[in-house]
Amino acid sequence: MTADSSTPDIIYTKVDEAPELASASLLPVIQAFAGAAGVSVGTRDISLAGRIIAAFPERLTETQRQSDDLAILGDLVKQPEANVIKLPNISASVPQLVAAIKELQAQGYDIPDYSEDPSTDADREARARYDAIKGSAVNPVLREGNSDRRAASAVKNYAQANPHRMGDWSKDSKTRVAAMSGDDFFSNEKSATLDKAATARIVLETAKGEVVLKEGVKYPAGTVVDATFMSASALDSFLASEIERTKAESGVLFSIHLKATMMKVSDPIIFGHAVKAWLAPVFKEFGVRMAALGVNPNSGLGDLLARVKGDQEIMAAIDAVMAERPPMYMVNSDKGITNLHVPSDVIIDASMPALIRAGGKGWGPDGKEADCVCVIPDNSYAPVYDAAIEFFKANGKLDPATAGTVQNIGLMAQKAEEYGSHPTTFEIPEAGTVRMILEDGTVLHEHKVEAGDIWRSASARKAPIEDWVNLAIDRQRLTGYRAIFWLDAERAHDAEIIGYVKPILEAKGVADKFEIMAPREATRASLETITKGENTIAITGNVLRDYLTDLFPILELATSAKMLSIVKLMQGGGLFETGAGGSAPKHVQQLVEENHLRWDSLGEFCALGESFRFLAEAKGNAGAKVLGDAVDAATQGILDHDRSPGRKVGQPDNRDSHYWFARYWAEALAAQSDDADMASRFKSVAQSLAESEDAIVAELAAVQGKPADLGGYYHADPEKVAKVMRPSATFNAIIASLG
Template sequence: MRTQALRRVLVDGRAAARATGVRSLATTDETRATAAKRELAVLAEAFQRYDGDASGALDRYEIERALEDLKIPHDEVFVDDLFKALDKNKDGTVELREWLDHLPRGTRLKVAEKFAPGSALDEYRAIRFTVPTASIVYTYTDEAPMLATHSLLPIVRAFTESAGVQCELRDISLAGRVLANFPDNLDSTQRVDDELSKLGELCKTPAANVIKLPNISASIPQLEECVAELREKGYDVPPFATSSEEIQKRYAKVLGSAVNPVLREGNSDRRVAKAVKEFAKANPHPMGAWSPDSKSHVAHMDGDDFYGSEQSHVVPFDIKESSTHKDAGVVRIEFVSEDGSTKILKNKTPLQPGEVIDASKMDVAALRDFYKQEIDDAKDKGVLFSLHLKATMMKVSDPIMFGHCVEVFYRDTFAKHAEFVKEHQVDATKGLGDFYAKLEACGDAQLKEQISNELEECLKNCDHVRPPLAMVDSDRGVTNLHVPSDIIIDASMPAALRESGKMWGPDGELADTKYVIPDRSYATSYKKVVEHCIEHGAFDPSTMGAVSNVGLMAQKAQEYGSHDKTFEAPAQGSIRVVARDTGEVCCGVFCGRVDGVSGTRR
């Protein structure tokens, strides 16, 4: 009996051991599965963080920035090898599945270490699920707002500190953003954090409380000036004009309206506070009187502009349900030449159900003819010629339109000195100032004097074939065509309306002006206002109302999303938007040579 009982105990013990082993194995498997899920979640979050343009795929530049962020060597050979290893379908981008399935083990560990629970990023991530912290972010920007910060910020802090609220300063100035994009060119004491990217992440959370001051939307000349100043002060950032394509991509991230699309996660609602409006009525600013005989007027194209060529396409609301294709709701933008060959301009743009996408073009030949016509008409009418664009916000299309105006106005000089223009790479999109800068640097004093005299002749209000140009600074001879960012339409037109519809001429006097606004998308509004003032006189600030401005800018809508979808056609052909899953052409435009094409979403 004892032996039988002992045998039963042994058997029972073995069974228990087996059961314990099975439970232990199951627990181990469960632990491993949980760890694997956690790792995939961490890798997916890292992917989203590095997907700067929210396209759903990483390009080579984003892979390089990811390696830089992870403190992994990122020389060109390593980046190329890694990119090829990840891009299994050879479409020029790395999708999430490719990232999850093929990321090398060492890199996976680096990502897990940086993003894992307990890391600094994990602590930062947690604010999404907690009550917003009592903290205000005040942005350090450029020029006048930057100067105002030194007097206003101490006052703000004096109030917030008494309430136990911290007010921290974040540098999103142009210089700060340039430095943040080139850490590999700086020593450890010069490197700065990418505050704009951090604020972009913060603005997606309930904890966001940001005082965002106006910041510069840098044109190319302004960026070049900033880079030159940084280099002069010992920061070894690469020169803009002589940089490689990869460096140009980095600089593109700070050109134009680079800040607002990142921080503005909602649509803006701008209304004048009642107290401010009442003060303006009680203390009206001066307004110049308008004459019914004023010759000032707005000139715009009558066709072949963005307004006249716009096409729209509505993404089906059931796009995700009606297709199981991984690229459902994703489009590409491509150029098709006359011989049928295709070039991808933008490989992937994910769209939302019900979203509206637009495509339009500006015909360059028609634009140049329009400029010639209006230059001659300004001369005949005896008024100033003034071009009004927004080359800062519309950083791709408007500098090109500006450059064509410079070339047409000074066409005799550009034609006569075509060899100099080509040899010294005079860039009309940067304005007449670039011509002067290249003359200054050419080293040929005689040629410099000759061409400078010819340019100056065009500015004189005499019996020359050109009309006088409106001036930015009459005393220094700076015209409206010197620098594209000097005349920004939403500031320049209101200023002209306050000055009786006049602008300053080369003689230092106010004169009636032809306001040249090529595209009808917004030219007709200004045209109506000018005509109203000629008929009814100047506006009266003490009695006039106010306009509420609701800006549709969330998720890079409209012009905020147009920057990386605007192209200069390389040859005659067509540019079209194609659904990646079906190959269907959603919309497209035919282009003559070097037409400008712009796409937006809303």
């Protein structure tokens, strides 16, 4: 697709769960205000349901079909005109994908089931389409640039003036990180930088012959290509040992922290190993019977229990094993939802920072907080959390009132590193040797593997790496902050990346302004820096970008949803992300039960201001700059007057914050002197919003405290959502008057 006059000036993505519900309230405000300056704001659907619908057009009616908006946006972000505001979307685990499919089928969509074990060509084709949707399907397509994430100044200032509660750390806390002693992805990694463009095939050579795992994997010159594997037997031994060790530690919760959404092949398998380890005696005795019932441990304990609940003998065996296990970290103690129930319920980048913020505590099955064993099998990033826990044990909790900040420059363009490994990750079917073979016969990498091992290859291309380093140089120059490349010279991949970093820094004469540290040391150095009230820039790869831009914001701000996230697209466009959506499911649950949405749209406000200013510069639209500057003033007003949503029913919620945002935005536009016509137009709007405050607030409050009908979870009814999220007729009429 080529961007043309039919492409809106700004694309606002349609997503899922709480962010999408909030959009139903906020987007009409944005479109009305932007229209006053001749700026068009359109939408593209990258929700899980939208992606499923787009994948099966031939099975649907004309009214049901919709365009493949993700593919359209994937082309747009390669154009210099791109201006996209991206809200958090679901990176679906298999249980989420299956639930969305069932909901759509119930709504009359003729889409196929997701087959765990496809046996026909039709099943295999449907499975292939679904596999392209699950996990991190959206971000690698849209992120055609590297990441600049930081707390907006107004947000950071507010957090320091209004520090959030932090849990107390004890020096004798039993909370710890447990990682494998070897035979993990970290220890088995091999890496090489290609001196010329190449095409690789990945094969498994066994005693029976050669099995082709993947063909035609193309790499441009300069690509860093990695390969590694995790031993299934070593993983099983490690998990069994940690379960027993946790039990011996008495009163400590067992927990496992993975990324079974973004790492949609490897981590669900690891999660399944944890489920099997937890119920090892049950699988040993009843494994065949459970398989016949459709049990797949990768889908979690919740799915397993639902499938075997009619078999009293298996249920009795499960109860007996559970009684002998240590207490488990809980997602929801009241409802009995454990760490192992659903693979997407405990996502490491959200779960570990929350635990650390809480003083190393997690919720147990008794509804009480306790210390935790945090199982993170692979050592690539486990040291980050281990170092953080040990730091706080020794030094006590961070003080948000005085803490400095950690900004992040993240390498993520063009499916960089592990998050781009899904098509080249395999659960090995039988023992043998995996080889990556280039077209000239060169064996780039090889590993001896056993059945069940998890083998994967990832890569990072030259242009994104160089762009990332230059982005870091620019950020350090603008701020003067301490700048650290989080790279471990002893890790194969990182050593290759360092081979790019050092020459660029030296060529630009800035090598003395940067440090290079392994993640463990960089974590400690960053915590020491912000504890002193100073600031630092973490310059990281893709996974650490994801992990750190939750860890530090949750410690500094109490949430990562308020982060400013700018992706400078490599072809000149802009992608403006709005924070994390890890807590979104709980917000939806509360809305459905109590008609209270506590989602905070501050991330959307921050992204919106940046998007308008980018548009002003890219297209010479002076009105867009006026809008953007006024957005910043409105955002400051939300913070200064504490207009963010409350957590409990009866308190102002997300819809109230949007009223106040619109009011402060209108007041800022009316007060500015750069555009007299706009000032005149918004003067009456600001006046109406102020005069109608009591009526609007009352109308918004009146709907709280009773169930809300959305007409669906993954594919909600737009009319029902609009009724729930826009309940103030007075507010709606004022916004409509701008049309």
